[in-house]
Amino acid sequence: MQFGSDIKPLHAGFAARAAVTAVQLAQHGVTASTTGALESFLAAYSPDTHQPQRLTDGWGAPWRIVTPGLEFKPWPTCSGTHGAALAALRLRAQWLATGNDIDNLTHATECIDVAFPPGGDVAAFVRQPTTGVEARFSLEYVIAECLLQGELALTRFAAHAVDPATAALAARITRTPDHSAPPDAQNPGARFHRLTLQLSNGEQLISQITRQALLAQGVDLEEKLRQCLPDADDATLEHWLAITRLNSAEDVQAIRDLLLG
Numbered sequence: 001m002q003f004g005s006d007i008k009p010l011h012a013g014f015a016a017r018a019a020v021t022a023v024q025l026a027q028h029g030v031t032a033s034t035t036g037a038l039e040s041f042l043a044a045y046s047p048d049t050h051q052p053q054r055l056t057d058g059w060g061a062p063w064r065i066v067t068p069g070l071e072f073k074p075w076p077t078c079s080g081t082h083g084a085a086l087a088a089l090r091l092r093a094q095w096l097a098t099g100n101d102i103d104n105l106t107h108a109t110e111c112i113d114v115a116f117p118p119g120g121d122v123a124a125f126v127r128q129p130t131t132g133v134e135a136r137f138s139l140e141y142v143i144a145e146c147l148l149q150g151e152l153a154l155t156r157f158a159a160h161a162v163d164p165a166t167a168a169l170a171a172r173i174t175r176t177p178d179h180s181a182p183p184d185a186q187n188p189g190a191r192f193h194r195l196t197l198q199l200s201n202g203e204q205l206i207s208q209i210t211r212q213a214l215l216a217q218g219v220d221l222e223e224k225l226r227q228c229l230p231d232a233d234d235a236t237l238e239h240w241l242a243i244t245r246l247n248s249a250e251d252v253q254a255i256r257d258l259l260l261g
Helices: 007-027 035-047 065-069 079-097 101-108 137-151 165-170 212-218 221-228 234-244 247-260
Strands: 111-114 173-177 191-201 203-209
Touching: 007 079, 007 137, 035 101, 079 101, 079 111, 079 137, 079 212, 101 137, 137 173, 173 191, 203 212, 212 221, 221 234, 234 247
Parallel strands: 111 173
Antiparallel strands: 111 191, 191 203
């Protein structure tokens, strides 16, 4: 698996480039035979399980880009960590609301357990990351970062070495698949993350977040853009915020020009 490596995002780039190339070839009149193309593709990649009829069942009723619509990531880490991240942020808020500080939480925490449906941690499989890029795919590191920092800042997940304090707390986190729940692969929509902080005085702090609760949080896209452009001045931010609203064909052209360099 390529999670946590430079090639992981490059794969998406290759796919996007192939799509652009295909469109450009078609625009220039390049044609190909369509006879047996789909059948050959399915036979090559799923010879025993392909169900071609499902490709057109319910076609456009509705289009998924309309319903349920686009889903935006609130944080610069693997989406498989986001339920645990929100659960950790809520645990942090609970702790601070009691008048304690974060240093006390670190010292008072004996261990932390994270539960999820079986297979719900496949993408976030890195347990001991060494760099911020690897840490994007570490359930343990993301939880610890949320507890200690109260956020998941993009600058904290770059190619530099991980933060020792976060890594130390992450090492005290264990994964416990909840086998009473159906496997994640059967119904990803039912995914949840349940965090249990075991304190040295015998008390527990528990927070559980479902995928539905995570999606209900929504994402402030303007704030996310500001975080992605931390060195930009107000005028530059407002310029790009206006363009990303895609109110005109010129806005689409401006983004295209930016992407094509």
